[in-house]
Amino acid sequence: MTSPYTRGDSYSSEASRKHIQQALAAYGATDVVFSHRGNLSAVAFRGDGRQFRIVMPILQSEGALAIRGDIADSRLHEANARSLERANRKSWHALALAIDAKLGAAAAGIATLESEFLAHVVLPGNHTVLDELEPVIDSAYRSGRRPSFGRPDPSARTEESQVPADFPHLRSVPSPTARRGS
Template identity: 40%
Template sequence: MSHNYVRGASLSSSVFQEEIRQMLAEFGASRLRIASEYRRAAVFFSLGGRTFRMLLSPLGQADSQAERAHDWIQPSSRPHESKSAQEAARQAWRQLSLLIRAKLDAVASGIVTFDEEFLAYMVLPGGGTVFQATAPAIAAAYDGAEDSGAQG
């Protein structure tokens, strides 16, 4: 008999959230907070005098009204709740935990600095992240490069 078992599949979202808290705390992060609201979640923390925000995005777009009615990041414990919503939340938190672990391992081994690895998630004084502030300029630069390359 074969089993379709994926490591971590039986763990709840809260287990992965706690794992994220522990990893970041062991690395020296403070003011750690995990917040969620309908269909969105974020991990906030401070380290080295800077604040970081990592948003957790849906793994897929919910098309049915039943799925839109659920907070897939923090599914409720109601018995009628969709198992697919629970699984999507579990998978999303597991992936974020793996991402953070890989980033912290790279920093700990000296491959990169913390700021290099987490730069995109650094919150700027205006409240946006470095990624949000730079993405439009990067896209415009590449658009300009493509335009000049096509003319040459």
């Protein structure tokens, strides 16, 4: 059984945003901004010489319910609104926990801020690393071919970037199309 705290029910969305802002500020991040457009919310900040933007979908109702004065319709509308608010509270709480974990790893020296938030680094042109790499990764899985990421020869690596021979290697991941055929 989980308590309301672990499910994120006891925090309002605003309390989670405040927690995120305080955690980022405590780490030394600056220019923390929250925004909302359509069904997306975002938090953006600067830290360690980089800009970051995390975008999160927010659930919204499918539109205003036509309330015909019927008490059942009104109760249904209220129940739907409560469900949406609860789901969004959980999302904001989960984001706050994720950011806490990433900042904790960076503060402990286990990782860097950039490595923890790599997908959310804002590149010149205002796109994130994730925006740029998602289609490349999708294409690689569809084709079954390893992307080069701009390297002329993926096997031509410098000595310092080589993975040590005794480092555990993961087996290659089959493409989604190869899995469907099995």
